[in-house]
Amino acid sequence: MTTFAAPHTTRPSIRRVPAVEVRDLRKEFRRRDRRAGRFARRRMPALNDVTFTIERGECVAILGQNGSGKSTLVRLLSTLLINDGGDAKIFGHDAFRESRAIRRLVNRVSVEASFFKKMSASENLSYAARFYGMPPSQTRTAIPEILERVGFPADRRTESMENLSRGMQQKVALARALLTSPVLLLLDEPTTGLDPRSKLEVQDFIRTVRATHDATILLCTHDMAEAEALADRVGLLDRGELLFLEPVADVKRRYGVRTLEEAFLAATGRVFEQEENEDDEYREVFG
Amino acid sequence: MTATGVGSTEPGRSAGPGFAGARAGIGATLRQELIGLGGIVERNVYLTKRYFLWDLAFMVWTIANTLTIVFIARAVPNATAAEVNKYETVFLVGATIWAFLGIIFEFMTETVAWERWEGTIEYTFMAPLSRFVHLFGQGAFAVLYGLIRATILFFAVAALIGIHAPQANYGAALALLALASLSFIGIGIMTSVLPLISPEKGAQLGFVAQGLMLVVSGVYYPVSVMPEWMQWIAKISPATYALRGCRASIIDGTGLQWADVWPLLIIAVVATPLGLAIFRRGERHAKRHGKLKRSG
Numbered sequence: 079m080t081t082f083a084a085p086h087t088t089r090p091s092i093r094r095v096p097a098v099e100v101r102d103l104r105k106e107f108r109r110r111d112r113r114a115g116r117f118a119r120r121r122m123p124a125l126n127d128v129t130f131t132i133e134r135g136e137c138v139a140i141l142g143q144n145g146s147g148k149s150t151l152v153r154l155l156s157t158l159l160i161n162d163g164g165d166a167k168i169f170g171h172d173a174f175r176e177s178r179a180i181r182r183l184v185n186r187v188s189v190e191a192s193f194f195k196k197m198s199a200s201e202n203l204s205y206a207a208r209f210y211g212m213p214p215s216q217t218r219t220a221i222p223e224i225l226e227r228v229g230f231p232a233d234r235r236t237e238s239m240e241n242l243s244r245g246m247q248q249k250v251a252l253a254r255a256l257l258t259s260p261v262l263l264l265l266d267e268p269t270t271g272l273d274p275r276s277k278l279e280v281q282d283f284i285r286t287v288r289a290t291h292d293a294t295i296l297l298c299t300h301d302m303a304e305a306e307a308l309a310d311r312v313g314l315l316d317r318g319e320l321l322f323l324e325p326v327a328d329v330k331r332r333y334g335v336r337t338l339e340e341a342f343l344a345a346t347g348r349v350f351e352q353e354e355n356e357d358d359e360y361r362e363v364f365g
Numbered sequence: 366m367t368a369t370g371v372g373s374t375e376p377g378r379s380a381g382p383g384f385a386g387a388r389a390g391i392g393a394t395l396r397q398e399l400i401g402l403g404g405i406v407e408r409n410v411y412l413t414k415r416y417f418l419w420d421l422a423f424m425v426w427t428i429a430n431t432l433t434i435v436f437i438a439r440a441v442p443n444a445t446a447a448e449v450n451k452y453e454t455v456f457l458v459g460a461t462i463w464a465f466l467g468i469i470f471e472f473m474t475e476t477v478a479w480e481r482w483e484g485t486i487e488y489t490f491m492a493p494l495s496r497f498v499h500l501f502g503q504g505a506f507a508v509l510y511g512l513i514r515a516t517i518l519f520f521a522v523a524a525l526i527g528i529h530a531p532q533a534n535y536g537a538a539l540a541l542l543a544l545a546s547l548s549f550i551g552i553g554i555m556t557s558v559l560p561l562i563s564p565e566k567g568a569q570l571g572f573v574a575q576g577l578m579l580v581v582s583g584v585y586y587p588v589s590v591m592p593e594w595m596q597w598i599a600k601i602s603p604a605t606y607a608l609r610g611c612r613a614s615i616i617d618g619t620g621l622q623w624a625d626v627w628p629l630l631i632i633a634v635v636a637t638p639l640g641l642a643i644f645r646r647g648e649r650h651a652k653r654h655g656k657l658k659r660s661g
Contacts, residue, residue, distance in 0.1 A: 107655050153658075156491045160652045181493035192484035194408070196415040205411070208404020209492035211397030238415070254488075 095170040097262055097294035098132040098155065102164035105150050124150040126318040127164065134169075134261075137288055137295040138323070139305035141338065142315035143350065148298035149188075151315070152266045155296070156186050168262055182210070185260035189267040191247035195240040199225065199250045202239060203257055210258040217257075224253045228283055245276025252283060256291070263287070265297045269304060277304075284308055302338040302350070312338065314345060321345045401494040405502030406509075409472075413510065424514065431460040431522050434585065451616060453528050457519060458612050459584040465515040465542065466549060466575055466604060472507035473553030474571030476500065477560040487658060496648070497641055500557065504550030512542065532618030540621055541610040544629050548603035551636025552578070558647035564656060578602050583609070603632045 105125040111118045125147045132138050142148045153159040155166060157177040166173040168180050193202045200221055207217045225235060228249040239247060248268060255263060265284070269277040281304060287293060288308075299305055305312050306326050313323030322329060322345065330336065333344040342350045413420060438444075438452035476499075480486035489499070523530070556574045560567030581595050582588070582604035588596055599605045610625035651657045 150655075153487070153655075156487075158487050158491055158652060158657055159655060160649065178493060178495075181491055184491070186488075186491065188487070190484055192488060194412065194483050194485060197408075197411050201408075201411045205404045205408035206488065206492070208407060209401050209489070209494045211400050211493075213400050 095134075096131045096167075097134045097136065097169060098130075098296065099167040100131070100151075100155075100164070101129050101166075103128045103151075103154065103161060103166055104163035105147075105154060105159060106162050123318045125154070128315070128318075128320045129164075130313065130320060130323050132294055132296060134294050135292065136311070137284075137297065137309045138311050138313065139297040139299060139309035140313045140315050140320075140323075141299060141302060141305050141342070143300060145317075146315045147318040148300075148315055149266050150318075152186060152188075152264045152296070152298055155180075155262075156184050156264055157181060183260060184262045184264060185255040185258050186264040186266065187248070187251045187255045187268045189270045191239075191244070191251045193239040193247065193250065196238055198236045198238060199230065199242070199253075200235045202250065203254055206254050207257050212258070220257060221253075224257050225250070227256075227286075228253045229279060243276075245272050245279070248272060248276065248280060249283075252280065256287065259291075261293055263293045263295045265295060265299075267299055268297075269299070269301065281308060300350075302342075306338060314342060316342075316346050397493075398495060398498045401492075402498050402502040402505070404494075405499065406506045409503075409506040409510070424517065427464050427514070427518055428521055428525075431457065431464070431518060432525065434460050435522060435526060435528075450529055453526065454530055454616050455612060456585055457522055457528060458615055459608060460522075461515045461519045462542070462604065462608055462611065463579055463584055464518055465511045466579065468511035468514060469504065469507045469546070469549045469553050470556060470571055470575040472503055472510070473500070473550070473557040474560065474568050476503045476557045478568040481560065481564065481658075490648070490657060496644060500554045500641070500644065501550065503557075504546075504553055507553070508543070508546040508550065511546075512539070515542070530615050532616070534614040534618045534620060537620045538611045538614040541614065541625060541629075542607060544626065544633075545603050545607035547633035548629055548636050551633060551638075551640045552603070554637065554640030555643050558644045561644075561647040561651045561656065578604050581605070582607075600628075601632065603629055603636075 103125055104123070104127055106121045106123045108119045109122050111120040114120065128147075128151065130138075140148055140151065150159065154161055155168065155173060157173060157180050161174055169183055171179045171183070173180050193199075197205075203221045203224070204214075204217050207220070212220065222232070222235070226232065230246065230249050230253065234242065234246070239250070242250070252268070268284070269280050272280065284295070284297070285308065288295065295308075297305065297309060309326075311324055312326050312329060314321045314329075322332070324332070326338065329338065329341050333341045335341050335344055339350050342348075435453050435456045438449050438456055441449065441452060444452065477486065480489055522528070552574070556571040558567075559570045563570070581591065581598045582602045583591070583599065584604070588599045588605060588609075591599065606625040606628050610622060613619040613622065613625075
């Protein structure tokens with residue numbers, strides 16, 4: 079187990095409590111094991127004693143292949159999974175015992191846009207905002223504003239989500255996450271599957287959010303260029319284990335390499351795009 | 366844009382000092398929960414508008430289905446016109462309450478199943494809304510929507526085949542149905558956990574629960590015709606008292622009867638917290654085993 083703490087900050091007053099503190103976090107899933115019998119099951123670790131800290135205002139990227147445990151980590155931090163060991167604190171609140179408090183602080187954008195497809199962007203945002211206590215008087219102005227900020231065309235606000243492109247849907251997903259002003263934003267592969275233009279637009283918006291919004295960002299991705307471009311520190315999650323979490327320059331220096339791809343090869347002995355094994359596929363299903 | 370987060374980042378921070386602070390905190394929480402409840406209703410209104418034609422088709426199907434049951438009354442041999450009218454009303458009340466219950470169970474069971482299908486379930490479950498308000502909001506909309514559909518169904522069928530209920534006390538029937546709805550929501554919350562535990566079969570098991578409840582409650586027949594062991598089960602089914610009371614109000618014009626009211630009150634008081642406790646256990650199970658997201 080290694081501890082990956084953020085660099086010391088010069089503003090101790092607002093950084094009294096780290097945004098995210100994860101210690102020895104462990105999660106495993108049970109899977110059918112047909113080789114051992116019809117009803118046999120075995121435990122499959124998805125996260126294995128993961129420890130790291132993210133300071134308030136930081137943007138940290140966690141890299142990893144499909145099935146590496148990135149989405150499991152995001153789900154644990156957003157109270158959607160219960161841990162099997164270790165602990166996680168978000169702004170000092172226990173993620174598994176004070177889930178109500180955590181939910182007020184966190185929002186998330188996942189790889190799938192996840193909306194009621196027959197409803198429009200405005201309607202989806204409107205009801206989602208109510209769950210966070212935003213009344214109609216507030217959302218009447220806040221929704222058009224946030225949609226404008228993410229570059230969503232005004233004339234398509236009332237169109238069903240099912241008629242929107244994947245890039246458009248992802249912009250609405252970003253708007254939904256930011257509408258509730260989360261202090262911790264969990265981005266789980268927000269640009270996967272987007273065309274290059276939409277990808278750049280979403281990345282630009284993440285930069286804007288960092289510059290203008292008092293939010294801490296945890297970005298999980300398998301896009302190394304995206305991680306390098308957006309994050310203060312980059313971590314590598316491989317088969318449930320966090321191999322490192324530090325600034326990109328330090329990673330390259332540590333392994334004596336020029337790119338993150340080479341760092342992955344040096345750290346794992348595999349190339350990043352290499353096909354996963356059966357267990358990785360299983361982790362992906364549950365992740 | 367500045368962060369005006371919905372919650373404090375400080376652990377254990379209260380709204381203010383002492384009793385006044387605690388009251389303000391409770392007031393703010395209550396307000397947020399009420400806005401959240403409004404959100405559940407708002408979402409269902411949007412969806413009902415978008416699926417209006419489906420609803421219309423379903424309404425036509427329900428009316429046709431009800432007619433097939435009500436016409437059985439006309440085939441009763443040697444029955445007088447008054448007796449046929451009474452049997453038709455008995456069947457119509459049964460079919461209407463079946464349809465009403467069907468809506469409530471469908472909405473409650475699909476609280477999880479539908480959201481899982483749309484992919485929104487994780488966003489709903491990570492929102493800072495209490496599970497009680499989430500499920501009760503779903504139930505409240507189902508009751509409202511179910512009452513509108515049941516009213517349309519009743520009067521459409523009555524008008525189509527000319528059922529007369531000159532003594533009917535519709536106010537008492539509606540009041541009793543509203544009271545019974547509290548119990549139905551509680552039991553609906555229990556069944557809504559099924560898709561959480563079994564993503565593949567849970568929704569179907571909800572319909573099984575609805576069918577079993579109506580079978581033992583005397584949906585088209587008196588409870589007394591059933592075997593004794595089924596009559597015992599009928600005593601703890603809220604549908605038994607809803608059916609008996611509504612029939613008495615519509616056929617005989619009786620008001621709210623205490624004999625129907627008190628069992629419904631007791632069942633509601635027991636069923637809602639029990640349903641919530643069961644749902645919480647199911648949610649914990651789903652979060653432990655990663656079943657919240659699985660499709661199927």
